[in-house]
Amino acid sequence: MSKKVTIYDIAKKLNITAASVSRALNNNPRISESTRKLVLETAAKMNYKPNKVALALRNGKSNSVGVIVPRVNRNFFSNLIRGLEEELYPFGYQVIICQTYDEGKREIDNINALLDAHVGGIFLSISSNTANLDHLKRVINSNVPLIFLDRKADMQGVGSVTINDHEAGYISTQHLIDQGCRRIAHLGGDQRIEIYKDRFEGYKQALHDNNIEFDKKYFYQFNRNNSIDGGKEAVTKLLKLSSPPDAIFSASDFVALGAIQELQKRNVRIPEDFCVSGFSNEPFTKFMELSITSIDQFPIEMGKIAAKVFLEQIKGGHKKQNKVVLDPKLHIRKSTSKL
Amino acid sequence: MSKKVTIYDIAKKLNITAASVSRALNNNPRISESTRKLVLETAAKMNYKPNKVALALRNGKSNSVGVIVPRVNRNFFSNLIRGLEEELYPFGYQVIICQTYDEGKREIDNINALLDAHVGGIFLSISSNTANLDHLKRVINSNVPLIFLDRKADMQGVGSVTINDHEAGYISTQHLIDQGCRRIAHLGGDQRIEIYKDRFEGYKQALHDNNIEFDKKYFYQFNRNNSIDGGKEAVTKLLKLSSPPDAIFSASDFVALGAIQELQKRNVRIPEDFCVSGFSNEPFTKFMELSITSIDQFPIEMGKIAAKVFLEQIKGGHKKQNKVVLDPKLHIRKSTSKL
């Protein structure tokens, strides 16, 4: 049942005070080299571990950070987290992972919980599709560094690491055009979320640059909760059009998958008669018999950079670049390889 | 910058002491109904939030629990976590997720970090393939409830929620036999981990019960880090045998996937000439063109039950059943549907 050993225990054994022990342990210069050595040795010998909770109370900040994502069972997010952890781990940070399941209420709850826990920083991939950002202002007001991951909101002085979603939408669409597709549909997410809006804009820009008129009948908005079914539904609707599309640029791999399944069910040949590209480079896009063209967002890299932005920020003096935008990469696979 | 409001602020405003406020807030009977009401009202009005760090320091326990899994980007584990969260959320528990990436050292680090953070409980899907369980004993000695999730070790008085892996191995193998397969190979995990040993045993038992002799040439051990490649390698080796197998029971979906890819590359027809079954019911097993037969472990259910075991345990008086074993279910899909 080994009682926890505190600095008092060390102090008692050495006939000094806890203050001295604390100083010795914290590289405080106001201590003699000899006692420091002595303290360090006995601390190790007694297997002393600082009580982080006490530390957090004292300092008003803990050595943990929170990361809030819609869900962890997406390759993108789990790798984001992995990048974060790898970078933060050496600094002794504990990463608390929270999931919102894309519910705004959960996001608020999670923010509150993290603030309650006095985390040292919060990484957020925003879910709130409402305009209300009060909970985020609360983070700022609490003086807790906030960093947006991938999905961001428009807020002053908040760091962010994102990819250029406009560019991603653009190159995906351009690729489809290069394959000879002309009637390209877009399956997009909630347009109140910036990334989805940007992907849509990039798509439209590419159409425009190729003198293809955007037809709003070719836009379908899915919701994240039933992605695969969303894709199926989209295809079902799109094929009913008098002039159905010959390609789909989906802002989600899962939606793209659903679309492909529905197309195959209807014996539409992919990619010969219909091309489909996805988004996020989920592992299955590569596994599939019919591998799916998709956008790589370099999630591990993103996580690592976000961690660095955070570390920079708490080091203070951070008038440095704290809005990082990465370039997306299109992995071209069978689902769009017509030529 | 809204200063945090404490019980002292409330006390001052009401001209009472912090102790009274505390009592009012905690349903302590030693307080008059009138003051309680007053305190509750002003607390709400002042937007008082208890400082959980202070609470944790005081009580030596926090309202957070930790869950340690090999990695979150596996359907099984992320759903396990989801089940945990759903059940624990209403009780105000914060779930701290840690990943070991199947490294024993990480597991120890994570345990230490969680103990440092004074979590109220730890859910562990064990990674340590060493016999050394000192870090787990430390958990017990710290009086922190420990509950094994899926992968357990043999420890006294530790709760666990698992599936019957022996049974899972058995029914998977029996199914292959029922399909007419006779030379069934098994791709298994680290045999020092109980679940993998059990699956292997179940497999052997099924063979035995069908009068098929186990041939150890048909056993291949993969390591978790390069699962898909492991499957490919296994097939490459197995097909070189003088009498190659006609089926594979894999203890991992990813390994099964690799195996299938390699088989297809070699133009082996599945399921006609070769059946493959996997384990864990990863989403892609269903998505695939050639859907993969797999074992469902009901991870959400498992997480929920684990949460309940935990809640029961901290409620005390827990001489209740704290080792729960769930029954696995085999989803039969194309990869084994010969008949």
Added chain:
DNA sequence: TTGTAAGCGTTATCAT
């Protein structure tokens, strides 16, 4: 019923 005060483990600010 309410107030007083000690204590959880640590560090910062005084003194000495």
Added chain:
DNA sequence: ATGATAACGCTTACAA
């Protein structure tokens, strides 16, 4: 260079 003490926010004997 070291010691004493207050403080972080909260709970709980013990007193009143």
